[in-house]
Amino acid sequence: MPWIAWLIVAAGLGVAEFFTLTLAFGLLAAAALVGAVVAGLGLPLLAQILAFAASGAVGLAIVRPIARRHMTQPPVSREGSDALIGQRAVVMEEVTAARGLVKLSGEEWSARALDEYQTIPVGSLVDVMEIDGATAIVYPRELLP
Numbered sequence: 001m002p003w004i005a006w007l008i009v010a011a012g013l014g015v016a017e018f019f020t021l022t023l024a025f026g027l028l029a030a031a032a033l034v035g036a037v038v039a040g041l042g043l044p045l046l047a048q049i050l051a052f053a054a055s056g057a058v059g060l061a062i063v064r065p066i067a068r069r070h071m072t073q074p075p076v077s078r079e080g081s082d083a084l085i086g087q088r089a090v091v092m093e094e095v096t097a098a099r100g101l102v103k104l105s106g107e108e109w110s111a112r113a114l115d116e117y118q119t120i121p122v123g124s125l126v127d128v129m130e131i132d133g134a135t136a137i138v139y140p141r142e143l144l145p
Contacts, residue, residue, distance in 0.1 A: 002039040002045065002048065003036045003037075003039035003040040005039075006032050006033070006035040006036035006039055006048070006052075007032075007033075007036050009029075009032040009035075010029045010030075010032035010033045010036065011029075013025045013026070013028045013029035013032055014026065014029040017029060023064050023067055023068065024060060024064065027056065027059030027060055027063060027064055028056050028059070028060075030055065030059060031051075031052050031053075031055040031056035031059060032052060034051050034052060034055040035048045035049070035051055035052035035055075037051075038051040038052075081131040082131065084104060084105060084128050084131055084136065085128055085129070085130060085131060086127065086128065087104060087105060087127070087128050088125055088126070088127060088128075088141065089102040089103060089104040089109070089111070089125070089126050089127075089128055089136065089138060090102060090103045090123065090124070090125060090126075091111075091120050091121065091122050091123060091124045091125075091126060091138075092108060092122065093122065094119060094120065094121060094122055095111045095112065095113050095119070095120040095124075095126070095138060096112070096113055096118075096119050096120075097112060097113050097115075097116035097117070097118070098112065099111075099112065100112060100113070100120065100138075102126060102136055102138060104128060104136055109134070109135070109136045110134060110135045110136070111126075111135060111136045111137070111138050112132075112135055112136075112137055112138070113137075113138060113139070114129050114130075114137050114138060114139040115139070118140070120138065120140050124140055124141075124142075125140070125141040125142070126138035126139060126140055126141060127139055127140075127141055
């Protein structure tokens with residue numbers, strides 16, 4: 001049962017990847033799983049080794065550089081007014097579909113209600129759903145799921 005040996009090798013490489021986080025051992029563990037599948041199909045040892053070598057080479061030569069490039073990119077961060085989306089604000093002047101005023105991040109912003117038929121009273125907590133120019137489009141917090 002050579003496929004069991006390949007599974008043991010894959011598990012060992014998986015453990016090595018867990019402790020090193022190099023991505024190389026993980027790709028080799030996947031290649032060992034390919035070897036286990038080939039062994040499970042009853043193909044000879046040479047075919048198993050070739051399948052392991054080929055899938056390991058493809059993983060290390062193609063997949064690993066792409067994955068490393070994605071891992072080194074800085075996280076996407078919202079800047080400017082986009083960073084205000086999702087923030088909580090306090091209604092300073094009644095908010096309707098046409099006008100209103102909220103205090104957002106320590107500043108007063110003009111605001112409109114997201115729901116055009118809704119009127120939000122002074123003192124209510126709202127969430128900023130979007131920013132349209134210099135106007136915050138808001139929705140009352142207590143109505144959110």
